[in-house]
Amino acid sequence: MPELPEVETIKRQLSDKLVGMKILSIELSDKNMRFNPDKTKLKLLSQEKITDLHRRNKYLIVETTNLWLVFHLGMSGQVIVRGCKEDKQKHEHVTITLGKICLSLVDPRRFGGFAIYEKKDTATYEKIELFKNLGIEPFSDEYTLQALKELLKKRKQNIKQFLLDSSNICGIGNIYASEIMFLTKLSPFKSSEKLKPAQINLLYKNITKVLALAIEQGGSSISDFVHVNGQSGKMQDLYKVYSRTGQPCLVCNSIIKKETQAGRSTFFCPSCQK
């Protein structure tokens, strides 16, 4: 479930708990996920100290003295910290033991993944092979009005697909794309090159506004996503259009519509969004 705000929430919670801890061992389930670690690297984890946590797009990165441990939660993933004496959860595919607590990746649908990279091969995490096609991080200095303007002009996608395409701006998924377009009063079917300067300006602000609010709310817990300690996020209570098909628009009372676009549901107010 995780879009940028969910992964960012997990990252912040893990930073408080894990930095300074030492890894003792790692166990994998016998099922493969979308991407998987080179098994010969598993033994490198023993005695590694966790020094920092990072996020790139929807990937969570645990930095240790010599390694980058990369997690992706797919659609149904959870990264949780639990007592090692507790039983493994159903669909737990990665278990990293850190003394009395364990860091686990649980993912029923297995659209997520886990990988291990050595710093001696990849000096900065930005250079990790998995990240080579990623665009601009919305909370980085690279995210400027000018940069957005150029991307919108260069690409001729409709605006919904533009927002979902992580080679443009990173971290936006199906939920927050709908919310951003509603706030900007943009039809999801509008071509990215046809936006007026005022609309681009508003879109620029609303991308970070929606993502920042979602982070503040601890992300969205719709079906699977939970915090590191198992608690729920609160952003789902603030949706203006996502999953509100048939309900009245909170601005104009028109009925919210759902249509399929590029194989995904898009939610919008046909009267507010032009």
Place this chain on the structure above:
DNA sequence: GACAATGTTACAGT
């Protein structure tokens, strides 16, 4: 049983 679900990628067609 059918259908849809927070993600990503590959492929066919235009």
Place this chain on the structure above:
DNA sequence: CACTGTAACATTGT
């Protein structure tokens, strides 16, 4: 090359 739509991956819940 660039864009669009479709399917595929696997599981659960309605």
